[in-house]
Amino acid sequence: xALAAGARGPxxxxxLAGAGLARRAAGGGGDGARRxxxxxxxxxxxxxxxxxxxxxxxxxxxxxxxxxLTEFVISLEKLENDKGFRGVVLTSDCPSVFSAGLDxxxxxxxxxxxxxxxxxxxxxxWLRLYLSNLVLVAAxxxxxxxGGCLMALTCDYRVMADNPKYTIGLNETQLGIVxxxxxxxxxxxxxxxxxxxxxxxLGLLFPPAEALRVGLVDRVVxxxxxxxxxxxxxxxxxxxxxHARQLTKRLMRKATADHLLRQRDADVQNFVSxxxxxxxxxxxxxxxxxxxxxxx
Amino acid sequence: xALAAGARGPxxxxxLAGAGLARRAAGGGGDGARRxxxxxxxxxxxxxxxxxxxxxxxxxxxxxxxxxLTEFVISLEKLENDKGFRGVVLTSDCPSVFSAGLDxxxxxxxxxxxxxxxxxxxxxxWLRLYLSNLVLVAAxxxxxxxGGCLMALTCDYRVMADNPKYTIGLNETQLGIVxxxxxxxxxxxxxxxxxxxxxxxLGLLFPPAEALRVGLVDRVVxxxxxxxxxxxxxxxxxxxxxHARQLTKRLMRKATADHLLRQRDADVQNFVSxxxxxxxxxxxxxxxxxxxxxxx
Amino acid sequence: xALAAGARGPxxxxxLAGAGLARRAAGGGGDGARRxxxxxxxxxxxxxxxxxxxxxxxxxxxxxxxxxLTEFVISLEKLENDKGFRGVVLTSDCPSVFSAGLDxxxxxxxxxxxxxxxxxxxxxxWLRLYLSNLVLVAAxxxxxxxGGCLMALTCDYRVMADNPKYTIGLNETQLGIVxxxxxxxxxxxxxxxxxxxxxxxLGLLFPPAEALRVGLVDRVVxxxxxxxxxxxxxxxxxxxxxHARQLTKRLMRKATADHLLRQRDADVQNFVSxxxxxxxxxxxxxxxxxxxxxxx
Numbered sequence: 001x002a003l004a005a006g007a008r009g010p011x012x013x014x015x016l017a018g019a020g021l022a023r024r025a026a027g028g029g030g031d032g033a034r035r036x037x038x039x040x041x042x043x044x045x046x047x048x049x050x051x052x053x054x055x056x057x058x059x060x061x062x063x064x065x066x067x068x069l070t071e072f073v074i075s076l077e078k079l080e081n082d083k084g085f086r087g088v089v090l091t092s093d094c095p096s097v098f099s100a101g102l103d104x105x106x107x108x109x110x111x112x113x114x115x116x117x118x119x120x121x122x123x124x125x126w127l128r129l130y131l132s133n134l135v136l137v138a139a140x141x142x143x144x145x146x147g148g149c150l151m152a153l154t155c156d157y158r159v160m161a162d163n164p165k166y167t168i169g170l171n172e173t174q175l176g177i178v179x180x181x182x183x184x185x186x187x188x189x190x191x192x193x194x195x196x197x198x199x200x201x202l203g204l205l206f207p208p209a210e211a212l213r214v215g216l217v218d219r220v221v222x223x224x225x226x227x228x229x230x231x232x233x234x235x236x237x238x239x240x241x242x243h244a245r246q247l248t249k250r251l252m253r254k255a256t257a258d259h260l261l262r263q264r265d266a267d268v269q270n271f272v273s274x275x276x277x278x279x280x281x282x283x284x285x286x287x288x289x290x291x292x293x294x295x296x
Numbered sequence: 297x298a299l300a301a302g303a304r305g306p307x308x309x310x311x312l313a314g315a316g317l318a319r320r321a322a323g324g325g326g327d328g329a330r331r332x333x334x335x336x337x338x339x340x341x342x343x344x345x346x347x348x349x350x351x352x353x354x355x356x357x358x359x360x361x362x363x364x365l366t367e368f369v370i371s372l373e374k375l376e377n378d379k380g381f382r383g384v385v386l387t388s389d390c391p392s393v394f395s396a397g398l399d400x401x402x403x404x405x406x407x408x409x410x411x412x413x414x415x416x417x418x419x420x421x422w423l424r425l426y427l428s429n430l431v432l433v434a435a436x437x438x439x440x441x442x443g444g445c446l447m448a449l450t451c452d453y454r455v456m457a458d459n460p461k462y463t464i465g466l467n468e469t470q471l472g473i474v475x476x477x478x479x480x481x482x483x484x485x486x487x488x489x490x491x492x493x494x495x496x497x498l499g500l501l502f503p504p505a506e507a508l509r510v511g512l513v514d515r516v517v518x519x520x521x522x523x524x525x526x527x528x529x530x531x532x533x534x535x536x537x538x539h540a541r542q543l544t545k546r547l548m549r550k551a552t553a554d555h556l557l558r559q560r561d562a563d564v565q566n567f568v569s570x571x572x573x574x575x576x577x578x579x580x581x582x583x584x585x586x587x588x589x590x591x592x
Numbered sequence: 593x594a595l596a597a598g599a600r601g602p603x604x605x606x607x608l609a610g611a612g613l614a615r616r617a618a619g620g621g622g623d624g625a626r627r628x629x630x631x632x633x634x635x636x637x638x639x640x641x642x643x644x645x646x647x648x649x650x651x652x653x654x655x656x657x658x659x660x661l662t663e664f665v666i667s668l669e670k671l672e673n674d675k676g677f678r679g680v681v682l683t684s685d686c687p688s689v690f691s692a693g694l695d696x697x698x699x700x701x702x703x704x705x706x707x708x709x710x711x712x713x714x715x716x717x718w719l720r721l722y723l724s725n726l727v728l729v730a731a732x733x734x735x736x737x738x739g740g741c742l743m744a745l746t747c748d749y750r751v752m753a754d755n756p757k758y759t760i761g762l763n764e765t766q767l768g769i770v771x772x773x774x775x776x777x778x779x780x781x782x783x784x785x786x787x788x789x790x791x792x793x794l795g796l797l798f799p800p801a802e803a804l805r806v807g808l809v810d811r812v813v814x815x816x817x818x819x820x821x822x823x824x825x826x827x828x829x830x831x832x833x834x835h836a837r838q839l840t841k842r843l844m845r846k847a848t849a850d851h852l853l854r855q856r857d858a859d860v861q862n863f864v865s866x867x868x869x870x871x872x873x874x875x876x877x878x879x880x881x882x883x884x885x886x887x888x
């Protein structure tokens with residue numbers, strides 16, 4: 001209870017800080033179903049089932065820009081507060097990519113205040129997802145590195161497409177950066193300490209079969225069955241008495257969330273001073289340049 | 297040492313509180329072997345081997361009534377204090393059920409003082425078993441849900457009958473209730489965080505083969521070999537130098553036990569206020585009514 | 593940072609205390625490659641690869657004598673401080689044995705000051721290895737019980753020879769002693785709580801196939817390919833951006849190391865009073881006598 005209240009404060013601050021953005025993102029009125037959707041997050045509600053599908057639509061790779069994060073958290077909060085919905089499937093509207101993770105352009109060539117705002121929004125995304133009262137099922141229909149993997153790991157269940165071109169993992173070290181401790185905690189809770197230690201140090205990206213073997217995902221199915229499988233898994237989870245399931249989820253996850261909540265400001269400061277370093281800025285800029293050349 | 301002393305205090309209080317009961321349960325004298333047995337817990341000592349088999353006999357389903365808990369803890373304490381015994385096999389004398397777990401009639405239509413007394417007895421059972429200096433092997437010869445599963449999880453080794461009708465798990469959410477944190481801690485220590493998270497949220501009951509696969513039990517054997525297998529496993533554990541094994545067990549389990557010992561009173565209060573709720577009382581009564589109609 | 597500084601202090605103290613020994617061990621001058629080697633630890637540097645192989649040469653069984661520990665820590669520190677080296681393979685120069693672990697003669701018939709000095713050196717070995725900035729790969733080419741297993745567990749990756757005569761595990765209870773909590777923590781981090789609980793209580797020694805199954809080692813290969821496999825694994829680890837990998841390793845291991853650092857003195861006191869007991873001295877002497885009779 002204290003925890004939920006604690007999480008709510010900062011999010012409200014975040015939303016107020018980006019209020020113009022939020023208003024734009026949320027739109028003004030419309031019918032019940034459409035009012036959930038924003039530019040970057042399509043919400044397809046199925047009120048009869050009490051389930052909504054949230055589709056990430058931030059082309060080309062669903063990177064977690066500040067605007068995407070803001071719209072996502074607003075859409076999620078609406079579903080949390082609507083008693084008609086008890087489960088959400090997270091999936092991608094972009095071909096071949098679930099989410100590429102953090103948006104490097106938010107971390108590059110900006111000022112410290114921007115870095116801080118951005119990092120708070122990433123923290124907020126994780127806190128909202130990890131402690132969500134909704135049943136969350138990830139329908140992983142594309143590549144799922146770094147922050148994309150983090151979003152999948154916050155879900156209660158992960159279904160992945162059986163396409164060996166798609167991989168999943170926290171590959172931060174491959175880019176020369178370090179996954180924050182709460183990314184690490186989330187991974188350890190999912191695959192255990194030893195698999196996490198090796199995967200994080202090497203920045204491993206697991207193809208579906210390997211991801212299943214180490215427990216990074218729970219089921220691998222043909223690509224065209226990812227969403228239907230996610231929905232049938234959802235039905236199993238929704239059959240459980242609601243309040244008991246929510247309290248049990250909190251029982252499992254509260255200590256991990258508290259770990260971040262206790263040092264949220266320090267974690268922001270740590271991020272800001274890290275990305276502000278010349279060496280990091282240079283390597284991020286070089287990396288972005290290579291990305292742009294690839295596309296061009 | 298501090299821990300053992302701490303655990304001893306409350307149990308003594310429990311025993312004094314229920315002293316009439318305890319005297320009845322323990323019987324008055326008789327020969328060495330018989331003096332261990334009570335109405336609801338049959339103790340079959342094999343002094344030559346230094347092993348005793350404790351059979352739960354609280355028909356029809358070995359529910360953990362206050363009387364059963366009291367008799368069980370007394371019998372266990374006698375074995376702990378008898379230097380002739382170093383290992384105990386826990387098994388059921390009732391057909392098809394190891395133990396159905398907590399006795400809902402103790403949680404329904406009583407007063408807060410009764411709920412508190414009951415919950416302290418459940419805590420005591422777990423503390424005594426989880427930190428027992430004896431080698432404990434569970435011979436799971438029947439269904440093993442909820443509190444029955446908890447008892448099995450406190451053992452050093454679990455042998456289960458290969459009968460797909462028997463299942464094992466902490467299925468509390470299926471009944472609309474939440475496993476206490478120390479049930480959760482015990483499960484996490486056995487199967488890891490991720491399996492525990494899913495199993496607890498969904499209230500999963502695992503058939504023997506699945507239970508073996510996730511590590512909820514250690515061996516699955518034909519039903520008529522459960523006890524003999526438990527005894528041969530016991531021989532392996534008893535071959536280890538006693539004191540080193542006991543200290544090692546404590547090294548592994550002390551932090552988990554301390555977690556409850558630190559907040560034992562709060563945990564009792566939490567239980568009392570939870571079961572005292574009208575909504576919980578109504579759902580427990582409805583559930584008990586359905587159970588009685590099934591039997592009738 | 594604070595941690596590294598904390599670890600450095602005691603080691604300096606250790607080295608000063610045994611300065612004569614250290615000087616002898618380290619040798620005086622010579623060319624770059626040879627200066628790393630000592631009597632008991634052969635260092636084979638491959639500067640082009642940035643990798644060194646450290647071979648334990650303390651016949652007959654590479655027991656962790658005080659002199660071995662001192663020489664080992666000095667050699668390791670030199671490699672840590674030499675920017676030309678980023679990875680180290682640990683292996684044995686003695687046939688059939690990786691390391692037999694603690695040297696019982698250091699724990700037998702000496703005075704408390706000696707026991708304390710010895711135990712600090714064992715702690716130092718673990719702290720240095722567990723938090724090493726180098727990539728460490730164990731090439732386990734022989735038996736690997738107790739302290740030998742501990743050394744292997746501190747590495748980032750373990751390759752073991754496929755020889756069923758070789759076993760690995762923390763078998764302390766078999767000798768009537770108890771693995772210290774930081775041995776236990778290291779094991780739990782590698783194989784999880786349940787496997788560790790059973791393995792530690794029973795003092796299990798796992799043959800290679802079993803060790804692989806429970807995650808005690810990462811790869812099992814024919815005996816003549818142990819070192820080459822270790823070196824090819826090393827190449828994979830060395831391809832990761834250095835600083836990010838080091839920080840990630842620390843992220844995974846710092847809490848476990850802090851656990852010992854917080855109570856290092858108490859742990860020494862605990863060891864000294866344990867081995868000083870008459871009963872332990874008698875059983876160690878009896879054990880050593882049997883060992884000598886075997887050899888003779």
